[in-house]
């Protein structure tokens with residue numbers, strides 16, 4: 320029987336070329352609707368959104384470029400969403 324591999328382990332195979340000078344996703348840090356924020360926090364498969372003490376934070380490093388946050392947010396938490404510039408971003412190693 321094949322060994323089960325956790326999601327975190329699978330994500331660890333990916334290679335990220337981080338562009339520290341350009342955050343390809345921008346959020347509205349002043350947005351306050353907790354229910355809408357929690358939807359985005361829960362939806363991000365990479366766990367890049369945090370909601371603590373009534374404040375949402377985000378780091379674009381480690382983004383899988385899946386677009387889920389853009390769709391779930393509906394323009395409320397995510398202010399702008401673009402792909403990273405060429406050469407930056409994720410390279411999938413597990414399909």
Ligand code: SF4
Nearest residue numbers: 363382383385386388
């Ligand atoms: S694009 Fe996907 S991985 Fe990147 S921040 Fe949004 S939900 Fe998370």
